[in-house]
Amino acid sequence: MGASGSGKTTTGLALLGEYPVGARVTGEVDRGGGGPVGYVPQHPAAVLNPARRVGALLADIARPQVRHLPRARRRTAARERVVEALAAAQLPDGQALLRRYPHQLSGGQQQRVVLAQALLLGARVIVADEPTTGQDALTKSGLVDQLAAVAASGIAVVLLSHDLDVVRSLADEVLVMRAGRVVESGPVARLWSAPRHEWTRRLLDEHRSVPQEPAEVREPVLEVREMTAVHGRTAVLRTPRLALRAGECLAVVGRSGSGKTTLARCLAGLHRDHDGEVLLDGVALPRSLRHRSRVQLAAVQYVFQDARAAFDEHRPVLDQVARTAVRLRGTGERAATEEASATLARLGLTDDLVRRPPGALSGGELQRAALARALLARPRVLICDEITSGLDTVTRRGILDLLAELVGEREDLSLVLITHDLDTARLAHRIAVLDAGELVEEGPAQQILTAPRHSFTVSLMETTAQLESGNRARATT
Structure with a gap:
């Protein structure tokens, strides 16, 4: 773990024999x-062929493993192996996903499909880079159990993670990294109870600020009315009514695949297959961003969960961030570069x-660059889709503090926070x-977090509490 x-x-990647271009490598x-x-x-979409359905991607791996069977049984046996691997990767409804393309899955579902690929391969070692990124508490708990079972079966697991709960639940030994060096290592219980390095102590400190409630109830800046969104012919989201007020932070939580990202993409004009309306200041927005004006594009900005896929790999990051101010606000190139910097x-x-x-930046660094790019549009609505999911605790706390500060200092800025992390959701009003x-369910953050009414919300809170309680117990043993 590390920043x-x-x-x-x-x-x-070095454990797989993969190194950055131009790297000088010693040791073995x-x-x-x-x-x-x-x-x-960390970004599973990068290794899933966007032009092929999930079932076809997995079947390519399963087929060679059943060649020893009679020809008549191979297809059925391969499909059985695929379904078993999806279930082992915590996708028990995986059969329903086999006909979908990768872009029709949530980030968490994509991650579990890639894990299923590794399990299908019969891997003896699995290197898991942020495997719980974008996962809700219920799915995360199941994935932790699955990775623990994988390890118990004799498969070695190398976990690269910023998620302290997951590290505490799974790891036997922990290495803490900073600036490319291991600064501390040891058994997980000792590391949590008596960290020796200052950087380790900072990573374990998760306190952060929370934004103040707006002084008065303000008019909605963005509204959803009678929305039903579909993938193909399948309805994946039904939202009769939802409103975001000026100067407010709204967190949208739920399990991976619950429709969080689809809702966010509908608001931003990135998913046009829906009925109903999205209104900005009472005026209906075009469903597709291609038909939105420059002012409308600037007003509603989207920060993607997979930041790497949102950047042109051939251009400097600074130029791409500055371009937002040039294109959407008409700012001169020099002034835009200074503002971006x-x-x-x-x-x-x-x-x-x-x-x-972009290739020279880490996933977390690119997420911060993506946030900067959206801020240069000076939006009225900022939609953040799991933007802290790939960040360590120190950086995440800094980003959340900054978002709280921005919402507090700019009365015209509203925030939609898509997150699986209930601690991150505490930022919201x-x-x-x-x-x-x-x-x-919908309501004030304090009420939802302390006295939820719906059975699903209750189960989400209970699972989170159980994870934290179990980790505290393990840390003291």
């Missing part, structure tokens, strides 16, 4: 008896770093809960 950019992913990696090594990347610096990204192409595409 974004500390070298976790570089280390994980000994994989013992060899055998397949599975890799689950200042905003990136506020988010902890140095000038030297942002003058590099109000929380909306989605389950299986339905809006099941």
Whole structure:
């Protein structure tokens, strides 16, 4: 574990024999008896062919494993293996997803499909890079149990993670990294109870500020009315009514695949297959961003969960961030570059770093750059889709503090926070809960977090509490 950019992913890839271009490598990696090594990347969409359905992607791996069977049984046996692997990766309804394309899955579902690929390969070692990124408490708990079972079966698991609950639940030994070096290592219980390095102590400190309630009830800036969104012919989201007021932070929580990202994409004009309306200041927005005006595009900005896929890999990050102000606000290029540089610096990204192409930045650093790019539009509504899910605790706390500060200092800025993390949801003034595409509960954050009414919300809170309680118990043993 370690901060974004500390070298976790570089280390994980080195175990597979993969190194950055131009890297000077010394030492060696000994994989013992060899055998397949599975890799689950932080951004799973990057390794899933967008032009092929999930079932076809998995069947390609399963078919060679059943060639020894009679020809008549191979297809059925391959499909059985695929379904079993999806269930083992905590996708028990995986059969319903086999006909979908990767872009029709949530980030959490994509991650579990990639884990299923590794399990299908019969990997003896699995390198899991942030495997619980974008996962709700219920799914995370199941995935933790599954990875524990994988380890218990004799498969080695190398976990690269910023999620302290998951590290505490799964790890036997922990290495803490900073700036490419291991600064502390040891058994997980000792590390939590008596951290020796100052950086480890900072990572374990998760306190942060919470925004103040707006002084008065304000008019809605963004409204959803009678929305039903579909993927193909399947309805995946039903939201009769939802409102975001000026100066307010609304958190949308729910399980992976519950419709959170689909709702966010509908608001931003990225998913046009829906009925109903999205209104900005009482005026209906075009369903597709292609038909929205420059003012409308600037007003509603979207920060993607997979930040790497949202950048042109051939252009410096600074240029891409500055381009937003040029294109949407008509700012001159020099002034836009200066504003971009200042905003990136506020988010902890140095000038030297942002003058590099996206490939030279870590996933967490790119998420902060993506946030800076959206802020340069000076939006009235900022939609953040799991933007802290790939960040360590120190960086996440800084981003959440910054978001709270922005909402507090700009009366015209409203925030939609898509998150699976209930601790992150505490940043919000109000929380909306989605389950299986339905809006099941909505209300003030304090009321939802302390006295939920719907059974699904209650189970979500109980699972989170059990994870925390179990980790505290393990840390004291």
